[in-house]
Amino acid sequence: MTLRQAQVDRDTxxxxxxxxxxxxxxxxxxxxxxxxxGTQGAAARAIAHMAAQEEAHRVRFDALLAERRVRPxxxxxxxxxxxxxxxxxTALLGPEAAMACTAAVEExxxxxxxxxxxxxxxxxxxxxxxxxxxxxxxxxHHATAIAAGAERAPAYPLLSGAIRLGCRxxxxxxxxx
Ligand SMILES: [Fe+2]
Ligand SMILES: [Fe+2]
Numbered sequence: 001m002t003l004r005q006a007q008v009d010r011d012t013x014x015x016x017x018x019x020x021x022x023x024x025x026x027x028x029x030x031x032x033x034x035x036x037x038g039t040q041g042a043a044a045r046a047i048a049h050m051a052a053q054e055e056a057h058r059v060r061f062d063a064l065l066a067e068r069r070v071r072p073x074x075x076x077x078x079x080x081x082x083x084x085x086x087x088x089x090t091a092l093l094g095p096e097a098a099m100a101c102t103a104a105v106e107e108x109x110x111x112x113x114x115x116x117x118x119x120x121x122x123x124x125x126x127x128x129x130x131x132x133x134x135x136x137x138x139x140x141h142h143a144t145a146i147a148a149g150a151e152r153a154p155a156y157p158l159l160s161g162a163i164r165l166g167c168r169x170x171x172x173x174x175x176x177x
Contacts, residue, residue: 008068008069008070011119012068012120012124012127013068013070014175014176015116015119015120015127015175016061016064016065016068016070016127017065017070017071017072017073017174017175018073018112018171018174018175019061019116019131020058020061020062020064020065020072020073021072021073021075021076021079021170021174022109022112022170022171022174023054023057023058023060023061023134024058024076024079024080024083025079025082025083025170026054026057026058026083026105026109027051027054027055027058027083028079028080028082028083028084028087029083029084029086029087029101029102029105030047030048030050030051030054030087031051031083031084031087032083032084032085032086032087032088032089032091033047033087033088033090033091033098033101034047034048034051034087034091035084035087035088035091036087036088036091036092037091037095037098041095042148043095043098043099043148044095046144046148047098047102050102050141050144053137053141057134057137060130060134061130064127064130073173073174073177074177075170075173075174075177079170079174082166082170086101086163086166087101090159093153093154093159094153094154095148095149096148096149096150096152096153096154097153097154097159099144099145099146099148099149099150099153100145100150100151100153100156100159100160100163101145101159101163102141102142102144102145102150103142103145103146103150103151103160104159104160104161104163104164104167105163105164105167106138106139106141106142106145107142107160107164108164108167108168108171109135109138109167110135110138110139110142112171113131113132113134113135113138114135116131117131117132117135
């Protein structure tokens with residue numbers, strides 16, 4: 001591989017950094033939820049399944065960062081704590097609030113991945129394929145959460161709005177820091 005090929009342009013570097021951060025954050029949210037909910041019950045089983053998929057997404061982005069020599073976000077410790085806290089807090093409100101969290105996060109992630117795919121065009125087929133595959137699973141997570149009663153969570157519009165705002169902020173920060 002030539003030096004030129006080994007270098008990743010700045011836009012792609014930001015994409016990889018923020019995507020790895022997001023997938024890591026997702027694993028932490030679900031870890032927080034499962035710590036509260038345990039492993040029994042339909043909601044916990046659905047969450048455990050989604051958590052396993054997020055773990056696979058994170059592993060894939062970890063590998064892409066390593067291959068392309070992109071450093072992870074410096075905010076990883078923050079996302080670790082904030083993700084876990086968000087997961088635990090929503091689970092404490094109940095299974096529907098836990099699902100509302102997933103629905104809110106996935107709504108933002110779908111938009112985020114779609115914007116990345118548009119920006120990438122045809123320049124990086126490997127990355128586009130990865131993002132496209134993951135977006136399909138994120139959309140399934142969103143549908144699972146809605147089907148499990150996310151919209152029946154207490155104060156759903158407020159809860160959802162706050163989480164989506166937090167996601168957008170986390171995305172902007174992780175691209176840059
Ligand atoms: Fe994911
Ligand atoms: Fe997801």
